[in-house]
Amino acid sequence: MQTPDPARPIRIMTVDDHPALRDGIAAIVELQPDMLLVGEVSNGAEAIAAFANLRPDVVLMDLQMPVMGGIDAIAAIRKESRNARIIVLTTYDGDVQAARALKAGAAAYLLKSSLRKELLDTIRSVHAGRRYIPPEIAQEIALHAADEPLSEREIGILQLVAAGNANKEIAWRLSISEDTVKAHMKSIFGKLDVNDRTHAVTAALKRGVIEL
Template structure:
């Protein structure tokens, strides 16, 4: 048992394809009172197996890994009866990365350069099921959804919503077209119409606004 572990300690699983990062996180978290790192995984496939074997209270998950990435892991976990809270911990803060992770069901999104105190607070908040966002990520999302030109009228059609759900799940236009049995050009047309109705200019913003307005749910596929 780690130095910081004890009765009722939060059991953590660290998932990252870089051993040095895993070692650093283990050392930092194991030293924190009330935390115990019970396992590690170097890719998404291994992460799913470790979640099943260990039943962690919180998973710290990198986004871009070999074999299976973070968003794919989130989607796979969505179908499980017991799904632990997942705190994405990554170096990537693009709108598309953030939107895809949140739409897939991430409890929180933190950057790897976060101070230790911020990481500790985020892990504890995630364990309580509370949403956690890195300050720059939260600010940017709020700016996007509060912009006046985002209030363009018009309800999305059923097909436009279908396309947005697939985009939120990480599908490319080509993949969405294949799943829906339509041409890639048709998917692009639906996206353009959705952008106009939501008052946005790109797919990442469309997913963020649709998520904020409840048009698509976390984990929607």
């Protein structure tokens, strides 16, 4: 692990599809004598190319973006550079989404609602080789660590439920029997500790299992 050079500013790249958020980050960063914004891009695919060219010290990465999302981009960047230091900036506080990002190689997970208070300290901390997860998200990850995860098929079915499809429609779309859909739903209820379809969708959205 490289030791940060105190005489050299921390080189930062922002990855987010909302120009207003990128502008806000730029306004915060440019006031810091120990930081330098070296690049801004709007999706994960652009981030991979820009990282290779700019080699920033710290990347600020959104998760939900067009073309390529943040988790795939994190994994690709970390595959090319094991020392890449990436901070997730997101509106999603779900434990499943956070765990996916950390598993992909993110060093920190920061909610956009706390940027003004925590962004600068988190950048400096990650640049120094430390990790950061908000206590409430860390607690949720720990709480569900022993839970059996939903299978890809179950996630796909739950995504179709969230889109308003009945079991019969789901069975037709996936070319499986309605009884098979019902069996999957029973398994989903057990894994999410819920009793009905509405609560299953609500819980899955909150935890980041599925997206609308």
